[in-house]
Amino acid sequence: MDKIIVRGGKALSGNVKVSGAKNAVLPIIAASILAEEGTCVISDVPALDDVRTICDLLKSMGISLTYDHEVLTVNAAKLTSVEASYELVRKMRASFLVMGPLLARQGRARVALPGGCAIGTRPIDQHLKGFEAMGAKIEIGQGYIEASVEGRLKGAKIYLDIASVGATENIMMAAALAEGTTVIENAAEEPEIVDLANFLNRMGAKIRGAGTGSIRIEGVDKMTGCTHCVIPDRIEAGTFMVAAAITGGDVFVEGAICDHLKSVTAKLREMGVEVDEQENGIRVRRTGALKAVDLKTLPYPGFPTDMQSQMMALLLVSEGTSIVTETVFENRFMHVEEFRRMNANIKIEGRSAIVEGGSKLTGSKVAATDLRAGAALVLAGLVSDGETEVSALHHIDRGYVNFTEKLLALGADVERVTPESKTREVSVSESMKVSFSPNFA
Ligand SMILES: CC(=O)N[C@H]1[C@@H](OP(=O)(O)OP(=O)(O)OC[C@H]2O[C@@H](n3ccc(=O)[nH]c3=O)[C@H](O)[C@@H]2O)O[C@H](CO)[C@@H](O)[C@@H]1O
Numbered sequence: 001m002d003k004i005i006v007r008g009g010k011a012l013s014g015n016v017k018v019s020g021a022k023n024a025v026l027p028i029i030a031a032s033i034l035a036e037e038g039t040c041v042i043s044d045v046p047a048l049d050d051v052r053t054i055c056d057l058l059k060s061m062g063i064s065l066t067y068d069h070e071v072l073t074v075n076a077a078k079l080t081s082v083e084a085s086y087e088l089v090r091k092m093r094a095s096f097l098v099m100g101p102l103l104a105r106q107g108r109a110r111v112a113l114p115g116g117c118a119i120g121t122r123p124i125d126q127h128l129k130g131f132e133a134m135g136a137k138i139e140i141g142q143g144y145i146e147a148s149v150e151g152r153l154k155g156a157k158i159y160l161d162i163a164s165v166g167a168t169e170n171i172m173m174a175a176a177l178a179e180g181t182t183v184i185e186n187a188a189e190e191p192e193i194v195d196l197a198n199f200l201n202r203m204g205a206k207i208r209g210a211g212t213g214s215i216r217i218e219g220v221d222k223m224t225g226c227t228h229c230v231i232p233d234r235i236e237a238g239t240f241m242v243a244a245a246i247t248g249g250d251v252f253v254e255g256a257i258c259d260h261l262k263s264v265t266a267k268l269r270e271m272g273v274e275v276d277e278q279e280n281g282i283r284v285r286r287t288g289a290l291k292a293v294d295l296k297t298l299p300y301p302g303f304p305t306d307m308q309s310q311m312m313a314l315l316l317v318s319e320g321t322s323i324v325t326e327t328v329f330e331n332r333f334m335h336v337e338e339f340r341r342m343n344a345n346i347k348i349e350g351r352s353a354i355v356e357g358g359s360k361l362t363g364s365k366v367a368a369t370d371l372r373a374g375a376a377l378v379l380a381g382l383v384s385d386g387e388t389e390v391s392a393l394h395h396i397d398r399g400y401v402n403f404t405e406k407l408l409a410l411g412a413d414v415e416r417v418t419p420e421s422k423t424r425e426v427s428v429s430e431s432m433k434v435s436f437s438p439n440f441a
């Protein structure tokens, strides 16, 4: 099993380019199932394990795909199966996003129950409530959810009890090909929802209001292939912003969209970090001490839960006590135990973590507990005494393209080690080449 070895003490500097957003591209690839004709050509598709998983899933349904230099083509004219197997859904919960498109196009879908994961139980009741409101019959058995509808789905007014990102996306995709108009109230407002709506509209859908709490979808009879470029990953961008801040560095995060990162920028500024918002990216510098701040995760435009663990790493080296409250997922503090191995002083009280700043972090053996926790441990390693060894990298590979290489290019003392070959020497230019070649043949 690969490990990342980090030796602390280097201030990061230079330019890092943000890849396409994982959380935008996954629903977009699922949405391409809706195109009965033509090819979807999607660019800035990051070479991530999660992308490979959803591509494998579409391939298992008879859909043809190609991937070359971050351009993915999907031709879903031929669709031979409406099933998403346990093996693929288990690897990645976002696989459940194929349910809406399959149901809308084929009138039937059979998808393995996604179950919980390290960060919480993550139910899908809001997705199912939406499909039922559109006339689908839902049956659950033998670990699978079967949804079916006589004829077409019918437009409906759906109020989400929770502004769920996945439910908003799944229902929006289903409604795009339904008969009549669907209105989703208390919809999630994340930028990835806007990107998905833009993609669907290019395919022929009629969606208005994405990015607000009320989305109106007029169903159409047919959708076709289109071209689309995925938005930059705001969480990857935020992770590098924290990397700059934690090391007292000076980094330009190229491609980051300032508007998508307002809550992160505001917190960094509150802590005494200089954040310069530019047209094509964000420059982050830190020279002085870091101030403790409190933060609470919330749905967009609130502070993202996917940045909680990285910010916690930063708060560990600030002056004073901070309170981090996690309101989105009920169990997203697994990284606290790992931080403690690095001499962190953190107490958990219910949904809050009391983070004592100013501890001298020490390098240690730690394991990623989810993908953002993995990144956060590497960030903590950048300022720890001695060597930090991060394992369980399959989490990091789900959501960060060339994470080690990007840090290396900014001057970090970091390497990825494969036990069989001891050290895998990676030249940055080589590693930046396309390293993803899924078996699309
Ligand atoms: C692939 C992807 O885009 N993943 C993101 C997406 O996950 P995901 O779409 O799974 O997150 P949701 O917004 O659906 O979940 C938010 C909260 O709602 C709850 N819930 C959700 C659906 C439902 O039917 N019932 C229910 O109770 C969840 O358990 C969770 O507590 O948004 C999360 C919240 O910003 C991010 O952390 C994930 O990175």
Ligand SMILES: C=C(OP(=O)(O)O)C(=O)O
Pocket (backbone or CB within 6 Å): 023, 093, 094, 119, 306, 371, 372, 399
């Ligand atoms: C929780 C995350 O992803 P997922 O919803 O795919 O598990 C994440 O990206 O931090």
